[in-house]
Amino acid sequence: MTKKTSKSKPETTRFPSTAEILRFIEESPTPVGKREIARAFKIKGADRPRLKEVLRELKQSGNLERHAKRQLASPGRLPEVAVIEVVDLDEDGELVARPANWKAEQGPPPIIYVTPDKQRREALATGERLLAKLTRSDDIYEARVIRRLGKGGALQVLGIYEPGTQGGRLKPVDKKAKQDFLLAPEDAAGAQPGELVLAEAKGHHRRMGLRDVRVIERHGSLDNHRALSLISIHEQGLPTVFPEAALREAEEAEATPLDRRTDLRGLPLVTIDGADARDFDDAVFAEPDDRKENAGGWHLIVAIADVAHYVRPDSALDREAYKRGNSAYFPDRVVPMLPEALSNGWCSLNPQEDRGCLAAHLWIAKDGKLQDHRFERGLMRSAARLTYEEVQEARNGHASEKTGPLLEPVIAPLYGAFEALLAARKARGTLDLDVPERQVIFGEDGQIAEITTRQRLDSHRLIEEFMITANVAAARELEARKQPCMYRVHEPPDPVKVEALREVLEGMDLKLPRGQTLKPSDFTGILDRVADGKDARVVSELVLRSQSQAYYSPENLGHFGLALQRYAHFTSPIRRYSDLIVHRALIDGLRLGRDGLPKEARALMEGWGEHISYTERRAIAAERDAKDRMAAAFLSDRVGEIFEARISSVTHFGLFVNFTETGADALIPMRSLPDDYYVHDAKRHALVGRRWGREYHLGEHHPVRLVEAEGRTGSLIGEIMEGESGDAGSVAAPGKSGAARQARGKAPGKAGAKRPAGPKTPGKRRGKPRKSNAKGKATRSKTRG
Numbered sequence: 177m178t179k180k181t182s183k184s185k186p187e188t189t190r191f192p193s194t195a196e197i198l199r200f201i202e203e204s205p206t207p208v209g210k211r212e213i214a215r216a217f218k219i220k221g222a223d224r225p226r227l228k229e230v231l232r233e234l235k236q237s238g239n240l241e242r243h244a245k246r247q248l249a250s251p252g253r254l255p256e257v258a259v260i261e262v263v264d265l266d267e268d269g270e271l272v273a274r275p276a277n278w279k280a281e282q283g284p285p286p287i288i289y290v291t292p293d294k295q296r297r298e299a300l301a302t303g304e305r306l307l308a309k310l311t312r313s314d315d316i317y318e319a320r321v322i323r324r325l326g327k328g329g330a331l332q333v334l335g336i337y338e339p340g341t342q343g344g345r346l347k348p349v350d351k352k353a354k355q356d357f358l359l360a361p362e363d364a365a366g367a368q369p370g371e372l373v374l375a376e377a378k379g380h381h382r383r384m385g386l387r388d389v390r391v392i393e394r395h396g397s398l399d400n401h402r403a404l405s406l407i408s409i410h411e412q413g414l415p416t417v418f419p420e421a422a423l424r425e426a427e428e429a430e431a432t433p434l435d436r437r438t439d440l441r442g443l444p445l446v447t448i449d450g451a452d453a454r455d456f457d458d459a460v461f462a463e464p465d466d467r468k469e470n471a472g473g474w475h476l477i478v479a480i481a482d483v484a485h486y487v488r489p490d491s492a493l494d495r496e497a498y499k500r501g502n503s504a505y506f507p508d509r510v511v512p513m514l515p516e517a518l519s520n521g522w523c524s525l526n527p528q529e530d531r532g533c534l535a536a537h538l539w540i541a542k543d544g545k546l547q548d549h550r551f552e553r554g555l556m557r558s559a560a561r562l563t564y565e566e567v568q569e570a571r572n573g574h575a576s577e578k579t580g581p582l583l584e585p586v587i588a589p590l591y592g593a594f595e596a597l598l599a600a601r602k603a604r605g606t607l608d609l610d611v612p613e614r615q616v617i618f619g620e621d622g623q624i625a626e627i628t629t630r631q632r633l634d635s636h637r638l639i640e641e642f643m644i645t646a647n648v649a650a651a652r653e654l655e656a657r658k659q660p661c662m663y664r665v666h667e668p669p670d671p672v673k674v675e676a677l678r679e680v681l682e683g684m685d686l687k688l689p690r691g692q693t694l695k696p697s698d699f700t701g702i703l704d705r706v707a708d709g710k711d712a713r714v715v716s717e718l719v720l721r722s723q724s725q726a727y728y729s730p731e732n733l734g735h736f737g738l739a740l741q742r743y744a745h746f747t748s749p750i751r752r753y754s755d756l757i758v759h760r761a762l763i764d765g766l767r768l769g770r771d772g773l774p775k776e777a778r779a780l781m782e783g784w785g786e787h788i789s790y791t792e793r794r795a796i797a798a799e800r801d802a803k804d805r806m807a808a809a810f811l812s813d814r815v816g817e818i819f820e821a822r823i824s825s826v827t828h829f830g831l832f833v834n835f836t837e838t839g840a841d842a843l844i845p846m847r848s849l850p851d852d853y854y855v856h857d858a859k860r861h862a863l864v865g866r867r868w869g870r871e872y873h874l875g876e877h878h879p880v881r882l883v884e885a886e887g888r889t890g891s892l893i894g895e896i897m898e899g900e901s902g903d904a905g906s907v908a909a910p911g912k913s914g915a916a917r918q919a920r921g922k923a924p925g926k927a928g929a930k931r932p933a934g935p936k937t938p939g940k941r942r943g944k945p946r947k948s949n950a951k952g953k954a955t956r957s958k959t960r961g
Contacts, residue, residue: 192217194230195672254310260288260319262304273319276305288317333357333389334374334410336398336888337367346375346389349407349888356386363390372398372406400622401809404887405506405802412798414511415500421492426515429486429522432532437555440535444559444586445479447525448639451563454510456525457481457750459558460642462593465539472542474593478646479556481523482532483749484759489774501791503751506802507616513751523750527561534759536646544600549649553768564635590638597641604739605697609720614839616806624810627838643747650746650758657765660778662757662785664743666726666735677722679859684711696739714875727789728754730781753788801890807840809887821880823872826863828856831872833880833894842892850898
């Protein structure tokens with residue numbers, strides 16, 4: 177029985193659920209301690225250790241983080257008193273701030289509005305740091321100034337230079353920027369009209385309400401679409417210039433000698449990659465296992481470039497590789513983890529060239545289960561550089577002059593082993609989410625020729641299964657040798673997210689099991705049920721959003737999505753520092769050389785894991801943002817056209833739709849929807865009109881007119897065509913008969929009628945729209961396994 181004394185402090189005679197505890201902490205305007213939680217739920221005596229265990233599990237799962245004085249809050253929740261920095265002046269003249277020293281790995285900073293202090297004569301300005309008391313309402317903070325701390329670092333802005341008769345202007349490429357900057361010709365450093373430049377604020381004063389800036393870097397014209405990725409690279413802070421010492425070490429590298437390595441040059445190992453691949457770090461081979469005890473089984477070899485031979489611990493190359501964490505891949509360029517002399521040279525398994533490798537011998541049973549493995553350092557020579565399309569065509573009976581001689585001795589055995597591994601995957605019950613990947617294709621003139629969905633073939637899955645098996649073997653070997661291991665961790669989904677997903681699915685007559693620990697196969701079963709229906713894409717996205725984000729850690733917590741107890745990335749040391757760590761650990765544990773892990777590695781592994789998890793998220797964000805800008809540039813001359821689109825996200829400020837033709841995402845602002853007062857129903861992923869009953873649901877298809885397309889910022893704005901309805905049971909639009917409305921229990925009326933009394937737009941704060949960083953987009957990491 178529950179007795180309620182207030183909204184924020186429920187009293188109860190039973191032990192609260194994990195969801196109730198988490199909700200109480202989330203709704204608290206300030207971080208709370210264990211004592212406040214126990215008092216709120218009347219937790220006493222023997223139940224206190226149980227509360228402590230629940231809070232410990234919530235912290236480990238990432239649902240809570242500890243603040244000062246042992247207080248707890250949701251991740252990203254700010255303390256009651258904090259140092260903030262004023263960063264902007266919004267369209268209504270209000271100062272917007274963010275936490276000082278906010279790190280990119282923490283995600284988008286929370287929005288903070290600074291409340292003006294009428295007793296202070298001197299106005300606050302952008303760049304100023306403040307000690308402030310913060311109060312929170314939903315996802316927005318309000319700051320009251322306690323003390324001014326002075327100016328922060330000089331403001332930098334990336335933008336397009338446009339000269340004018342009264343001096344030039346800099347138009348920011350940042351999507352959130354509200355105004356231009358003044359750029360006098362003498363401060364332009366020779367920049368040409370339309371050129372992309374990086375500028376620095378000259379001071380905190382304004383002319384005509386705008387800040388003065390000076391150019392510190394020039395990046396060329398944006399007339400060529402290939403320049404758009406530079407904006408994303410800069411905004412995410414990806415390092416692009418290698419230190420001279422690192423370049424010198426890479427240039428001084430030499431061929432790997434045979435020495436004590438196993439000679440694998442007689443095996444027809446082949447690389448299989450995309451046609452646009454720029455480096456080749458894995459080669460594969462398969463043959464039937466001739467051992468009697470493994471009849472029908474297979475012997476596989478996955479040979480990986482021996483990057484550890486060239487990148488030694490604490491060298492200039494190593495320090496820069498760690499700083500970058502991984503390579504970032506854009507439609508027009510790569511920001512590599514290693515200099516080109518290594519990534520495209522000595523560490524790339526180029527055809528018909530001797531290369532050092534770390535090879536995994538894998539023996540699998542006919543049902544695909546990994547029976548045995550062995551690692552060795554070798555010297556190999558790739559027999560051929562093949563593409564996914566070439567291999568699949570050969571498998572389908574259309575071998576070319578290049579693949580014909582390789583079909584029976586090389587390609588056929590690879591598919592035989594793949595079919596066995598695929599059977600094992602199905603038996604494990606993995607989570608199989610088919611997320612389309614956009615592919616941007618450039619013409620010879622440097623302009624975007626086409627944006628399409630990248631085709632996914634069995635040859636892609638073949639390589640993925642080989643890499644997954646090698647990764648599992650690496651984790652097993654390191655555990656057996658009691659060596660430090662950098663695991664690739666994917667924890668089970670958050671119970672709160674699962675419950676929210678369950679409510680939505682039940683509305684679609686789909687049920688997730690209750691009262692038991694969910695398995696990946698439970699989600700796959702839901703996906704299979706809707707695979708051929710109109711809800712397939714929606715359900716797939718909902719399931720994806722409910723999942724935890726994978727990360728790197730020295731603690732083995734398993735890989736939920738792959739249904740594996742242990743998993744480590746081993747197969748891409750050219751482009752992932754995590755794999756280089758695993759290579760060094762194997763070299764140490766198997767005594768394969770003196771270039772293994774440094775002695776202090778075990779103590780540093782946790783910090784390494786946090787850093788490379790951050791650099792991975794940073795690269796993914798930059799890659800996604802570049803594609804958004806390119807899609808906007810590609811569609812910029814098609815403003816006014818109508819496209820078929822699907823609602824991909826529903827928020828309190830509008831809808832995001834995904835264009836079927838290009839895969840681009842556009843915002844449909846709340847203000848552009850047919851006149852009504854719309855309420856955001858988060859559980860149903862819908863916007864519901866109070867007056868006319870019109871509803872917009874996740875997954876619905878609508879014709880959308882493109883209103884704005886700006887490649888500079890990546891902004892796409894659209895509007896749903898009035899009088900059209902979606903495919904998911906949308907109600908009749910205004911303008912249809914009053915009888916139809918009355919049949920639904922609605923008052924007759926016509927389109928364009930005034931909104932009922934109340935706020936003009938849902939989710940407003942003091943009469944203005946709530947700011948948001950939400951994008952409503954799903955992403956897919958470019959990793960093998």
